[in-house]
Amino acid sequence: MSNIAGKAYAMNAVTPMHWYTAWMNKFFFWVSGRFTSFLGGLLTLSLIHYARWVIVKADQFPRLSPDQPKETLKYHYMIFFSNFNGSWDQYVDSFSSAISGGLDKFWIFSIKYPKSIPMLPFHRYITANQIWTDHYYNAYPMASSNDVKSARRVKDGLLAFMPNVERASPEEFQQKYNRLLLSLQHDLSQMDANQVVSLAASSVEHRLHKEIEKEKERLPVRQRAEM
Amino acid sequence: MANKSGNAYGLTLLCPILPGSPKQAPQGMNEQTYAALIRFQLQQLAVNERSPMARVPNTYLSRLWVLNDVPYQGRPATLEHLKSAYLVFSSNFHGELEDYLHGMWKAVEPEIRAVLQYCVGFDRVANAATFIQYIKKCQVTTTFFFNGSSDEPLAVQLKSLYLKQEFSKFAFANQGKNSVDLQAAFREFVARAQPSNLARPTWRAGAYHLDTVVLE
Numbered sequence: 001m002s003n004i005a006g007k008a009y010a011m012n013a014v015t016p017m018h019w020y021t022a023w024m025n026k027f028f029f030w031v032s033g034r035f036t037s038f039l040g041g042l043l044t045l046s047l048i049h050y051a052r053w054v055i056v057k058a059d060q061f062p063r064l065s066p067d068q069p070k071e072t073l074k075y076h077y078m079i080f081f082s083n084f085n086g087s088w089d090q091y092v093d094s095f096s097s098a099i100s101g102g103l104d105k106f107w108i109f110s111i112k113y114p115k116s117i118p119m120l121p122f123h124r125y126i127t128a129n130q131i132w133t134d135h136y137y138n139a140y141p142m143a144s145s146n147d148v149k150s151a152r153r154v155k156d157g158l159l160a161f162m163p164n165v166e167r168a169s170p171e172e173f174q175q176k177y178n179r180l181l182l183s184l185q186h187d188l189s190q191m192d193a194n195q196v197v198s199l200a201a202s203s204v205e206h207r208l209h210k211e212i213e214k215e216k217e218r219l220p221v222r223q224r225a226e227m
Numbered sequence: 228m229a230n231k232s233g234n235a236y237g238l239t240l241l242c243p244i245l246p247g248s249p250k251q252a253p254q255g256m257n258e259q260t261y262a263a264l265i266r267f268q269l270q271q272l273a274v275n276e277r278s279p280m281a282r283v284p285n286t287y288l289s290r291l292w293v294l295n296d297v298p299y300q301g302r303p304a305t306l307e308h309l310k311s312a313y314l315v316f317s318s319n320f321h322g323e324l325e326d327y328l329h330g331m332w333k334a335v336e337p338e339i340r341a342v343l344q345y346c347v348g349f350d351r352v353a354n355a356a357t358f359i360q361y362i363k364k365c366q367v368t369t370t371f372f373f374n375g376s377s378d379e380p381l382a383v384q385l386k387s388l389y390l391k392q393e394f395s396k397f398a399f400a401n402q403g404k405n406s407v408d409l410q411a412a413f414r415e416f417v418a419r420a421q422p423s424n425l426a427r428p429t430w431r432a433g434a435y436h437l438d439t440v441v442l443e
Contacts, residue, residue, distance in 0.1 A: 005274070006435045010290045012315070014298055029371035033229065048375040049288055050319040052237045055370045061313070062241050062365045064348030069310035077297055078370075079239070081317050083288045106371075112300045129298045134269035135291045137280035141435040143388050145376050151387035152377045154394055158422050165413075170406035177409065181398060188395040191388070193435055205274055205435075212273060 002205075003133045006141020007194050008049060009091065010133045011082040013126060016075035021109035022055055025078065028105050029053060042102060045094055049083040049145045053106065078110060085144040092126055093119065142191045150187035157184050232374035235287070236324060240316040240365040241294070243347040261345040262312040266293050268342050279338040280318075281433035284330040285381045289318035291342070314346060321380045328359045385430040386422075389441065392430075393420050 003010045017025060042048070058073040084091045095103050100116040107113045114121035140148065161180050165173045181188075230237055245261040252259055256267065269291050272278060280289050294313045299306050320327050332339065332355040339358070343349040352361045377384060397416050401409055420428065427442055434440040 002274070005288070008288060010288075012290075012292060014294070016297065016300060016304070026370055029229070033371060042373060043375070046375065048373065050235065050237065050376060051373040052239065052317070052319075052369050053371045054239050054367055056241070056367050060367060061309075061311075062243055062367070064243055064346075064361075064364055068243055068347050071310050073297065073307050073309070074305055075297075075307065079315075081239070081290070083319065111304050128300075131292055131294065131298075133290045133292045134266050135272050135274075135278070137274075137278045137286065137289050137433060139281070139287050139381055139432045140385065140388055140430065141275060141433065142437075142440060147388065147391065148377050148384060151384070151391035152379065154391040155383075155387035155422065158390060158394060162417060162422065165410075168410075170410045173410040173413070174406035177413065184394075187391065188398055189391075190395050191392055192437060212277065 002136055003088075005136045005138035007085045007144050008083050008136075008138045008141065009086065009088060010136045011080070011084070011088070011091070011126075012131045012133060013080040013129045014131060015078050015080070015107065015110035015113070015129050017055075017078060017109045017111060019057065019074075019076055022057070022076040025106070025109045026055060032105075042099060045098055046146050046149075047085040047091070047094065047144065049085075049148070051082040051084075052080070054079045054081075075111070078107075083138075085146075092123060096122055142193060147189075147191055150189075153187045154184055157187075229369045229372050230324075232372045232378070234321055234378040234380075235372075235374045235376070236318075236320055236322065236327065237369045237372040238316070238318045238320070238324065238327070239367050239369055240314070240362060241367055242314040242316065242343065242349075242365045243311040244293070244314055245345055245347055246311065249345075260312075262293050262295060265314055265342055265345050269293075272338070275435045276431050276433035276439065278433055279335040282334040283320075283327075284334065285321040285327060286432075287319045287321065287376070287381060287384075289316070289320075291316050311347070314342070321378060325359055328362055329355055332358045381432065382425045382429070385432060386425050389428060389430045390420060390422055 036043070055076055055078045057076045058071040061071045063070060082091070096116040096119050103116045108115075112125070114125050116122045143151070157180055161176065165176050168176065244265060248258055248260050249264070252264070256264060259267070275281070280286050292315050294309070294315050296309050296312070297307065318327075343352070348361060348364070352358050379387070393416070397412070401412050404412065429442050430440050431442045
């Protein structure tokens with residue numbers, strides 16, 4: 001079990017709200033989707049890869065067989081999924097510090113939501129409603145969300161630069177190369193595996209690695225090479 | 228529809244899990260519930276580049292977890308319970324849902340069967356088409372999807388990360404060179420890194436160590 005995949009942390013939180021406030025919550029989301037000024041703070045927190053809010057009521061829980069009992073929940077439930085860089089504390093505190101107002105808009109109708117300031121009740125609220133991830137996969141665990149965005153600029157910059165210097169003299173090349181470096185100076189950096197954020201996540205990875213190695217030893221040499 | 232933001236799709240599934248325990252449980256798992264068996268299966272999956280999700284085309288980030296019940300908020304809130312437990316699957320990927328699910332079935336059918344065999348209605352899944360039907364029945368619509376990343380195809384993202392890494396090394400290593408040597412070094416860099424070739428060299432999906440990340 002791990003909420004961590006490289007530099008990304010997976011948060012899941014499930015919070016109830018009354019049916020008669022759920023529509024207002026949906027309205028806030030609708031407005032946020034159309035007017036990005038509502039998302040100002042969220043965009044500033046560039047540590048998020050993707051985040052998602054899903055509000056479900058009793059009859060929206062999938063029922064795939066007549067034998068499966070119908071859900072009879074009184075509340076609507078908001079399921080929150082986030083993929084962010086850094087530790088749990090860094091993330092939750094960033095929310096409280098940077099976009100407390102915006103955050104409150106999204107959760108204000110959740111029952112007993114304490115608001116994001118002061119931080120301690122907010123921490124307790126998230127902890128009480130968070131559910132751990134059993135398997136988490138990240139296609140680029142060495143990269144932060146900012147790395148992914150800056151990599152795009154590096155790629156675009158290089159692809160535009162290459163035809164531009166194909167027949168350039170060395171002096172002309174150097175001038176254009178310096179200009180390229182200047183334009184990409186905020187995007188160039190080397191990535192590496194993170195320091196250990198969680199001992200649990202680190203030991204899960206270590207255990208699975210050892211199991212794979214054991215499995216390899218049991219296989220004939222030819223199959224081992226293919227693994 | 229809020230399932231999409233730009234070219235990124237946010238898929239959320241709540242797959243109802245069978246009630247009770249199987250008559251014939253896997254070895255060492257007697258009297259465990261179906262929900263516990265699913266959790267056990269999920270925790271046995273390899274991580275990083277060996278995760279089955281690394282083989283599913285265009286997956287940016289995905290997760291699986293079990294929702295046994297809804298959290299209680301304490302008095303005066305009402306205490307209520309779910310009638311079924313649910314396997315929650317969340318995936319952020321590039322492209323359209325059906326293409327993605329086709330790719331998933333093709334890439335990891337045995338792993339899908341190993342986990343979803345304990346879910347209600349999965350016994351009617353026989354092929355990619357019925358798998359897609361099943362998934363659509365389990366899908367819940369996203370209320371709000373925030374895309375804070377790039378939403379290019381995964382192969383483009385991975386190549387871009389490779390180029391960022393390699394070009395950063397190049398810029399560092401070639402500081403202060405004269406224009407003739409610099410131009411020659413850049414030509415070598417382009418020949419080696421092949422910036423326009425998405426297939427190789429690039430970054431391996433899911434890899435988390437410098438010694439395994441480059442796919443030559």
